[in-house]
Amino acid sequence: MKLLPGGSFVLGDTAADATERAREVARAQVSGQTAQILLETVWNRDLSGYDPDGPLPDVDPDPTGPLVIQGRARLAQDPFETVRQWRALAAQHRYSLRELAIRVFAHTEFVGTPTEIADRLDHFVQNDGSDGFIVGSHLTPGGIDEFVDRVVPLLQERGSLRAEYTGATLRDNLGIPLAPVGADRETAGAVG
Amino acid sequence: MTTPRKQIILGHYVGGVNHHTLWSHPRAGSQIDFASFRHAAQTAERGKFDFFFLAEGLILRERLGQIFDQDVVGRPDTLPVLTAIAAVTEHLGLVGTLNATFNEPYELARQLASLDHLSGGRAGWNVVTSFDAFTGQNFRRGGFLNRDDRYVRAQEFVALARQLWDSWPADAIAADTARGRFLRTADVGVFGHHGHQFDVSGHFNVPRSPQGRPVVLQAGAGSHRGRDLLPVPRARAGTGVLPRHPGPGRARRPTGGLGEAAAGRLVRPR
Known part of the structure; x- marks a missing residue:
């Protein structure tokens, strides 16, 4: 069972900058x-x-x-x-x-500098709060760019995010092995 | 000796048709052009994300009987978008939100198995139920399920989809020119299900896909009935749950750091 809470983010060069940007985003959203x-x-x-x-x-x-x-x-x-x-x-x-x-x-879940956000995401997962996150943005389609450019490298430096893909399938990458065929067909909904 | 660090799973969701998406922002792009999806997916893959995630929308929102367009209005169907993204990415998982209320298991299992083939084993399914008769009026049966039965149907739906995906042995295709036989044995794809919601039988017609079964996830486990949709023992690997409010006791042990901030709703883009 993998737990993946979701949320959106707002980055800033300083904590105050991020907070101000998040406030602007919220006012634009509502x-x-x-x-x-x-x-x-x-x-x-x-x-x-x-x-x-x-x-x-x-x-x-x-x-x-x-x-x-x-x-x-x-x-x-x-x-x-x-x-x-x-x-x-x-x-x-x-x-x-x-x-x-x-x-x-209009709550933005992750607000801070790239370092602050990387620290918080990593700390949460390393302490078993979840297995990861589903990250969204208030901007389509380019909103994820700065997360990939500024937060991802920090997670990779910490050794908490792959530098290259290793698995061939989504199942491999998630670490969710397939239950044997027919092993528990009786368990309604227990799809592996 | 140091303990290996737990690897963070990352997904990227795109394009909610709600107030979270700022369509009036100077840098906002189209919510339906393929260029938007390609950019978001390829960027997520550049960031070594595990998967790309799309929500589902089956109807336009209304306020007092009028479509309201303060938010983005209109979105494409999930599966064609994921299929197109499969062709411009190599590693990224492709997770689609698809309802178990108005679809048919045979149809949806075929589509997801096909996506799994076309993407080389990257398909995922976020199972949801649809919530009201307002959405149902777009479909033949209308609002045909009460609140409880929609989960009963979803449980049967998922179990049946699994049976369909399991119905072909991995080595079913022999392509034996000497014997002049394509199949190793003739009895591939056999399925049968006789339940309250579905009474179907036959032969599934999509060979076993690279993952065997697409990965199944479940969003918004805020309600007990919703969680019960995939009643798997904790110890069993295999199912992802995307909690709506991963507060203490629901997320495993939220310890500091994120606290309230982590209690984000998942998959809010409905």
Whole structure:
């Protein structure tokens, strides 16, 4: 069993630079209108009348009404509890509607200098937190370039990432050997 | 003597049609041109990544009955993109998110085995279920499964796909000119499954692929039902799980360093 959490990254030349860039990315990801829409996935109400720079909507969610947002996974099992938590978070940090949406929906998992990010990824895996990561970017298609140019060489220097491919197949590279044919056909879903 | 370092597995996912992808950025490119996929895949291969990862989208999102285009809208089908990438890469794994709700096992097992052949053993399948009748209305049966049954179907689906992939012996093709026989034995590809969701039998028609079975992964193991989709004992190698929230107890032992930061949702690009 391999565990591979995912996340996106923002690099900077200094830690402060990375933090500032991540803030800019988050603001670009969540405009005022996007903030309303993201909150609608939980409130299930038309929130277009609420000022993104104002407080959170003062109404309760309406989980039984017709769906406002169709075609994306609903994020909250219990929208009332989610809203309660968000109100507390917004009160604590004096967040506007948009700032709350940015905090909740625009989190970049890996922010830092190349060295900081390489250290954190490597430390996590070496301490068995996971087997690796699935890395994405806010930019398509060139977003991964700077990760490959600036973070990958550091992981390779540490001996934590291959310098060359050694396996012939994906299975070889992942280290997931094939279970013998027919060995456990009874185990539904246990695909090797 | 030093302990060998654990090797970090890296995947690269591309192109979410959600607010995470900044289409208005000056450096943003097309989400559908092959040039975009080729660049991302070849860059990941240059970085010695294990695999390239695509999410699946089956429908356009709507808000109050209207398509909303604050985010990127529209995406190509997963398998043709991965197949095209196979031709311009040599080592990179090709993992596609493909649902077990609206597809048929025979069809999808053929496609994935074919991708495995064409890529020389680099195919992977991220199994998902589809979540609502809104998506289902694009398909013949509509929203035909309730929440629980979609996992029942997915379990049967994966078990059946495995049976199909296992149905050809590795040495089935003899191409024996002296005997004038192509096959070593005539009984290749035999399968049969009689369950609640599928009642099928016949002969699978794709010979055993280089990996035997494409690698199967499962995203978003945030729900217990979702995790149960691949109920493998921990000790058994063979299955990747892509946790949605790898918090303590779910990820193995997150020890410092990443902490909350690692609790990233995986495979958010739906």
